[in-house]
Amino acid sequence: MADLIVKAAVKEALKDKNVASDFYDALDEEVYEILEDAARRAEENDRKTVQPRDL
Numbered sequence: 001m002a003d004l005i006v007k008a009a010v011k012e013a014l015k016d017k018n019v020a021s022d023f024y025d026a027l028d029e030e031v032y033e034i035l036e037d038a039a040r041r042a043e044e045n046d047r048k049t050v051q052p053r054d055l
Contacts, residue, residue: 003028005024034055037054038054041054
């Protein structure tokens, strides 16, 4: 699985917090699941285009 998140962007968003090294892998997995669910919803609605409403 490819990295879906940008570590530098996460660090910037959480600038006042420390980030554990394994947090990035867990976040990446969550994002992957969200994308898979959105793709499934689009497919269930006979669309190839994933739209914001699929989230």
